[in-house]
Amino acid sequence: MARAPLIAIEGLDRTGKTTQTSKLLSHLTSSKVKNRLIKFPDRTTPIGQLINKYLTDKQFELSDQSAHLLFSANRWELYTEIINSLTKESTAVVLDRYVYSGVAYSAAKGLDFQWCLNPDVGMPKPDVTIFLKLKDSKATSKREGYGDERYEVVEFQDKVRFQFEKFENESNWHDIYVDGKGIEEVEREIWSVIEPYINGVEEDLHKF
Numbered sequence: 001m002a003r004a005p006l007i008a009i010e011g012l013d014r015t016g017k018t019t020q021t022s023k024l025l026s027h028l029t030s031s032k033v034k035n036r037l038i039k040f041p042d043r044t045t046p047i048g049q050l051i052n053k054y055l056t057d058k059q060f061e062l063s064d065q066s067a068h069l070l071f072s073a074n075r076w077e078l079y080t081e082i083i084n085s086l087t088k089e090s091t092a093v094v095l096d097r098y099v100y101s102g103v104a105y106s107a108a109k110g111l112d113f114q115w116c117l118n119p120d121v122g123m124p125k126p127d128v129t130i131f132l133k134l135k136d137s138k139a140t141s142k143r144e145g146y147g148d149e150r151y152e153v154v155e156f157q158d159k160v161r162f163q164f165e166k167f168e169n170e171s172n173w174h175d176i177y178v179d180g181k182g183i184e185e186v187e188r189e190i191w192s193v194i195e196p197y198i199n200g201v202e203e204d205l206h207k208f
């Protein structure tokens, strides 16, 4: 029996992930596909509140390793809900950032790539990942709110981009360039990638 698809939207800061996940949810609803959004970090959980403090308060220091493990623990807080949605509730799950962000941001600080992936081993792999990509990292630095949070610095974003590119060979990975494109154009490109998955997936879930 088919199960619902797990869909991830990834990308650097301010590339339009939250804007596009909300557009995607509307498309799924119009297509009569049950759906839910899970955003990482989920700042509402106990661990998420600590992450929020870390991201917004530059005086609040954590070691890079402990910050990394908190982001991963925040995903494990939602593990059972994700699995149940896909299998028992036939509900498509759209992820606004996921394991790929977790690895890319921490590896960009100099932590070992495989060490960064290890705490997420066992989390379900998306059936499809959309990566909102920039040819020029400065293209989004003028967008509203850019620079408010800890990682929104162009030089650091270039390092993160380099780490994200290590995932590009994954079979489920789709790059979509966003430089100079309007919200609706990106929305149409995303929908053309996602539409083939919406009636369900026959394969068992893969794990990291």
Ligand code: T5A
Residues within 6 Å of the ligand: 011, 012, 013, 014, 015, 016, 017, 018, 019, 020, 040, 041, 055, 071, 072, 096, 097, 098, 101, 102, 103, 105, 106, 143, 144, 149, 151, 152, 178, 181, 182, 183, 186
């Ligand atoms: N992080 C995250 C880790 O280090 N480890 C982890 O494990 C995880 C999960 C917060 C930080 O945490 C790090 C990565 C981040 O640095 P977050 O909460 O996802 O992660 O960050 P947010 O601030 O919510 O999101 P972003 O800054 O990444 O922005 P989005 O969601 O990509 O962009 P969005 O949709 O909010 O749009 C930004 C602005 O651009 C406009 C929008 O209207 C908005 O004003 N916009 C466009 N403008 C022109 N053209 C377009 N096509 C546009 N699309 C959107």
Ligand code: NA
Residues within 6 Å of the ligand: 017, 018, 096
């Ligand atoms: Na966002």
